Amino acid sequence: MRTEAERRPARGIRTRLPVSPWLFLAPGLLITGGFTLYPFLSTVARSFTDARTLTAGRFTGGANYRELVHDPVFWTALRNSLLYVAGVVPPLVVLPLLLALLVQRQVPGIAFFRAAFYTPVVASVVVTGLIWVWLLDDRGLVNAVLSALGSGRAGFLSDPWLLLGSAMAVTVWKGLGYYMIVYLAALARVPRELHEACAVDGAGAVRRFLTVTVPAVRPTMVLVAALAAVNACRVFSEVYLLAGPGGGPGGEDTTLVMLVQQAGTGLSGRTGYASALSVVVFVLTLGLMLLVLRADRTADR
Amino acid sequence: MSGPRVPGRAGRRWWPLVVRYVLLLGVLALTIGPFLWQLSTSLKGPGEDIYRFPPSLLPQRPTLANYGAVAEVVPVWDFALNSLRVAAASVLTNCAGAALAGYALARLRFRGRRVALLVFLAALLVPAESILVAQFLTMRQFQLNDTLLGVVLPGSIGALNVLLMRNAFAALPPEVEEAAFVDGANAWQRFTRIALPSARGTLAVVAVFAFMGAWDDFLWPLIVLSDQSKFTLTVGLNYLHGTFADNQRLVAAGSVIAVLPLIVLFACLQRSFFRGAGEGAVKG
Numbered sequence: 001m002r003t004e005a006e007r008r009p010a011r012g013i014r015t016r017l018p019v020s021p022w023l024f025l026a027p028g029l030l031i032t033g034g035f036t037l038y039p040f041l042s043t044v045a046r047s048f049t050d051a052r053t054l055t056a057g058r059f060t061g062g063a064n065y066r067e068l069v070h071d072p073v074f075w076t077a078l079r080n081s082l083l084y085v086a087g088v089v090p091p092l093v094v095l096p097l098l099l100a101l102l103v104q105r106q107v108p109g110i111a112f113f114r115a116a117f118y119t120p121v122v123a124s125v126v127v128t129g130l131i132w133v134w135l136l137d138d139r140g141l142v143n144a145v146l147s148a149l150g151s152g153r154a155g156f157l158s159d160p161w162l163l164l165g166s167a168m169a170v171t172v173w174k175g176l177g178y179y180m181i182v183y184l185a186a187l188a189r190v191p192r193e194l195h196e197a198c199a200v201d202g203a204g205a206v207r208r209f210l211t212v213t214v215p216a217v218r219p220t221m222v223l224v225a226a227l228a229a230v231n232a233c234r235v236f237s238e239v240y241l242l243a244g245p246g247g248g249p250g251g252e253d254t255t256l257v258m259l260v261q262q263a264g265t266g267l268s269g270r271t272g273y274a275s276a277l278s279v280v281v282f283v284l285t286l287g288l289m290l291l292v293l294r295a296d297r298t299a300d301r
Numbered sequence: 302m303s304g305p306r307v308p309g310r311a312g313r314r315w316w317p318l319v320v321r322y323v324l325l326l327g328v329l330a331l332t333i334g335p336f337l338w339q340l341s342t343s344l345k346g347p348g349e350d351i352y353r354f355p356p357s358l359l360p361q362r363p364t365l366a367n368y369g370a371v372a373e374v375v376p377v378w379d380f381a382l383n384s385l386r387v388a389a390a391s392v393l394t395n396c397a398g399a400a401l402a403g404y405a406l407a408r409l410r411f412r413g414r415r416v417a418l419l420v421f422l423a424a425l426l427v428p429a430e431s432i433l434v435a436q437f438l439t440m441r442q443f444q445l446n447d448t449l450l451g452v453v454l455p456g457s458i459g460a461l462n463v464l465l466m467r468n469a470f471a472a473l474p475p476e477v478e479e480a481a482f483v484d485g486a487n488a489w490q491r492f493t494r495i496a497l498p499s500a501r502g503t504l505a506v507v508a509v510f511a512f513m514g515a516w517d518d519f520l521w522p523l524i525v526l527s528d529q530s531k532f533t534l535t536v537g538l539n540y541l542h543g544t545f546a547d548n549q550r551l552v553a554a555g556s557v558i559a560v561l562p563l564i565v566l567f568a569c570l571q572r573s574f575f576r577g578a579g580e581g582a583v584k585g
Binding site for chain 1: 318321322324325328329331332333335336338339342352354355356394397398399401402404405406407408409410411412414417420421423424426427428430431432433434435436437438439441454455457458460463478479482487488489491492513516517519520523524534535538539542543549552553556559560563564567568571572
């Protein structure tokens with residue numbers, strides 16, 4: 001999309017009144033400035049104060065950040081959010097690509113399958129979360145099947161580690177269709193001749209996948225990795241619904257954003273401290289994005 | 302996975318197709334199955350054991366009683382109406398605001414255009430989760446907490462939508478508008494009569510994603526709303542789940558109410574939804 005716009009450096013037409021363009025821009029700039037950029041700056045500023053919901057607070061320097069470092073709950077939350085990234089990104093890079101290959105060929109009924117695979121993306125995370133809460137219940141369908149297979153029931157929603165894993169599984173399940181579409185668009189641009197040439201050389205499907213498909217869609221894989229990483233790092237709803245508002249047994253499954261929500265909202269919110277947490281979330285997402293893009297560049301050499 | 306194999310031609314033709322369909326059906330069961338299980342649970346009456354094993358996939362005597370019951374314990378139809386209001390408002394503001402700003406960025410020449418573009422690009426870098434607390438405080442300041450307006454406002458004109466519209470306008474051939482300019486059409490006329498009709502496709506994409514985004518949003522409404530009568534469906538469902546967790550039939554009925562409108566909307570629009578990706582795919 002970027003290239004289309006850049007190809008023609010449309011210089012545009014000057015308006016009679018110099019103010020007209022700004023009238024076009026006013027609503028967008030107002031909302032973006034007032035509800036994204038200003039809140040961001042005020043979050044950074046507030047993170048250096050002891051503000052609460054009902055009081056503005058005074059400048060306390062790095063006190064919030066010092067407290068953060070000594071707060072074991074923060075480390076648990078950071079660990080969980082990073083584990084989430086590590087657990088969710090690899091399957092979300094690989095599985096949707098395989099799925100896209102599966103639905104790429106125009107066989108009868110394929111439009112139905114594509115739409116069906118996209119359904120979990122369309123549904124709200126609350127709905128999908130509740131569906132899986134019921135499926136993974138101690139007496140739910142998954143445990144019924146497991147015990148029928150003779151492996152015994154698992155506490156998907158009571159064991160802290162299994163809980164975190166279950167939430168990751170829901171995230172992956174819900175994201176498959178979205179990234180499938182991203183890959184489908186990329187696959188459509190892979191020249192067919194490459195596959196044919198490779199097939200003539202006697203390469204099997206696996207070889208063709210590794211030598212033709214993967215290199216051709218690698219930029220898309222990097223994009224998917226970056227998007228999935230940023231989203232995983234901000235995870236809230238899946239864990240909130242599966243583990244409950246408190247973040248599971250003993251709060252062991254709390255994530256960073258859950259911590260922000262717990263600490264910073266409501267009438268007794270410690271907004272200064274929560275702002276410091278928010279800054280950590282921001283730095284983390286930005287850092288992950290840069291890391292993924294950089295990893296791609298080093299792999300290029 | 303076949304190497305240079307030598308079986309008969311017919312044999313080579315059909316079995317990969319069978320494997321493909323088996324895989325497709327397997328994934329279908331995984332993606333759609335959970336929804337159907339929820340639907341089935343919501344249709345099971347109180348006389349039917351929903352925990353029984355082997356599980357009965359179809360309700361023995363389907364009943365809509367749970368849908369009536371869920372409306373008795375929580376005002377689920379009010380929740381739906383609130384969600385609809387929020388989503389409709391978000392579609393309107395996003396389409397109008399993004400089209401206007403996108404047009405100025407793509408087609409009008411003025412001092413400060415790069416700065417304006419930078420504002421929207423910078424906004425893309427800020428994850429909504431990192432400014433929750435500040436937005437919450439802003440809403441308190443304007444006394445918009447616990448109102449639907451407060452739910453809509455922060456996402457009312459997404460920076461990404463502005464950039465999408467900008468690219469859509471920039472991809473149109475500029476000659477028609479230049480001719481209209483020579484004929485004396487002002488910026489507003491060029492925008493409404495020439496540019497906007499040509500960018501309908503992208504506008505539809507913005508509308509669909511604005512609707513889905515607003516209808517599905519959970520964290521922000523959870524923070525800004527506290528009065529039950531103002532709840533949107535997602536927050537209301539979470540409340541239902543928290544309060545009546547042991548009544549799976551009710552929770553199932555509630556979640557079906559929340560997801561059905563979106564699935565219907567999506568089913569109607571899916572053809573245009575996948576046009577870009579689908580039609581470009583390799584024909585087998």
